[in-house]
Amino acid sequence: MNKLLTLSFALALAAPVAALAQGSPQGLTQAQFDQLDTDKDGKISEAEYRRFMEGAFDKLDTDRNGTLNSAEAGTVLTSEQFTVVDRDRNGQLNRQEFLDQVMSDFHRQDQNQDGHLQP
Numbered sequence: 001m002n003k004l005l006t007l008s009f010a011l012a013l014a015a016p017v018a019a020l021a022q023g024s025p026q027g028l029t030q031a032q033f034d035q036l037d038t039d040k041d042g043k044i045s046e047a048e049y050r051r052f053m054e055g056a057f058d059k060l061d062t063d064r065n066g067t068l069n070s071a072e073a074g075t076v077l078t079s080e081q082f083t084v085v086d087r088d089r090n091g092q093l094n095r096q097e098f099l100d101q102v103m104s105d106f107h108r109q110d111q112n113q114d115g116h117l118q119p
């Protein structure tokens with residue numbers, strides 16, 4: 001049911017919209033891939049992905065209260081997506097809700113289940 005969310009966080013956060021328009025078939029440009037692949041082994045591991053997303057959460061949480069409201073998340077999520085991620089329906093995304101979603105995106109993208117995303 002969360003199809004819409006696949007890598008949308010990464011894409012929206014890693015690059016300006018203009019760059020997205022000319023993305024690779026999978027949607028990630030080489031530059032975006034490199035940004036996530038911090039140890040430069042040509043693959044994005046679960047740990048690399050999580051670290052990136054934790055940083056992304058902090059970047060989005062502009063008032064530093066530890067949760068994202070719809071305005072803070074609005075740059076990367078539609079209101080429909082926000083509702084999906086906000087599992088306890090309290091109108092805020094906490095770190096756990098955010099990471100649960102992005103890591104399930106990761107596992108869905110990892111089609112051969114080896115714990116890594118390849119370009």
Ligand SMILES: [Ca+2]
Pocket residue numbers: 037038039040041042043044045048
């Ligand atoms: Ca890597």
Ligand SMILES: [Ca+2]
Pocket residue numbers: 061062063064065066067068069072
């Ligand atoms: Ca906040």
Ligand SMILES: [Ca+2]
Pocket residue numbers: 086087088089090091092093094097
């Ligand atoms: Ca919530």
